[in-house]
Amino acid sequence: MVSYLVLFAFLLFSSKSFAQQELSSANDDECDPKTASWTSWFNTQNPRTTTNGNDIEDISVIRKIDPDAVRCDTVLNVEYSVVGKSHNETSLYQTLVNNNGVFCMGSTTSRCPDYRVRFCCPSQQEPQPQCGETFRQPHTNSPLRIVNGFEAVPHSFPWAVSLQYKNVHDCGGVIIDQWHILTAAHCLDYSNDLGNYFARVGAHNRLSSGQLMPIAELVIHPTYNEPRSTDDIGIIRLASPITFSQDVQPICLVDNAAEPPLDSTVYVVGWGNTAHQMWNSSSPVLLQARLRVISDCSMYFAYEAISQVCTAHTGPADRDHGSCQGDSGGGLLYFKNGRWYAAGVVSYAIGCGQQAFPTVFTKTASYIEWIREIINRPRVN
DSSP states (O other), rough: OOOHHHHHHHHHGEEEEEEEOOSSSOOOOOOOOTEEEEEOOOOOOTTTTTOOOOEEEEEHHHHHHHGTTTTTTOOOOOEEEEEEEOOOOOOOOOEEEEETEEEEEEOSSSOOOOEEEEEEEETSEEEEEOTOOSSOOOOOSSSSOTTTTBOOOOTTTEEEEEEEEEEEEEEEEEEEEEEEEEGGGOOOOOOGGGGGGEESSSSBTTTTSSSEEEEEEEEEOOOBTTTTTSSEEEEEEEESSOBTTBBBBBEOOOOTTTTTTTOOOEEEEEEESSTTTTTBBBBBEEEEEEEESOOOOOOOOTOOOTEEEEEOOOSTTTOOOOSSTTTTTTTTEETTTTTTEEEEEEESSSSTTTSSSSEEEEEEGHHHHHHHHHHHSSOOO
């Protein structure tokens, strides 16, 4: 008890003090998005279950237990609210608030309200991984194909993700930051069963390597049209952050609608089927294919050039190659100025990498503002 009294004596000189009241909101000052951002909400103590009726939400403690608060060596602002009222016999508690958090001293007969708190902290306090970097050189000069099978160099595409439902590979995706994966909207049919839907990151063999990440939310583009396969793009928000390593890295996003230019060499990777109409032919290891950007798919599909990218076969004339079932949502990979970019995500095709028909990707650049809006939304635990 003595240590808490010393703490309160120290905080009192620089804190806002609220006695015998239950706060419904607090500091409404803005957190400048150019230089800082809010953490998620934290609620580390419940005064109904503490022996002394206290509720202390202290950033120095929270930093040690939650990755989202690690960057908060400096706190620019604090916001707080009441989750549950105290229902006291008396109201003899004291609440102090400053940039270190919320500190409420109560007792067994006068318990504090149950506070939650979030902090405004500098966005770039620690160096972040550079997007589009790979620590293992991928194959780029071979006649590559997913259909018929050409194995990628293990971990040469460290942003590749296997989306798995009930431990079965379903779709691909790419890591765009530690909390988010970009994929196709038609891969996100599992909102009612998220407990069985996982993202495997850092894998080469999707059966035995990498890490299964639980999923918190599936975000489908609001104008996605399933019959027409337009606006076929979505974002997965993970339940916990990815730890980056040489095997796990984010990819850059193309934000210029003119890229990749016509006739560019692009790549697609995935664990999808390796033969047309063979539904059990999904590859256990990551495969890759080389494609070429062409100008128009409208003679084959209801193609929309403003929001889609059309690609064609570049391999041997007697062999089909390209994406297949299970590769949907994987990235259209484009190498520029020493970095890899996702220019799109696999949307649809006729058959599997058939020489006569192109493959259509949803164009990343057309949705870059929507993507940024989603990934910058405050997370609510």
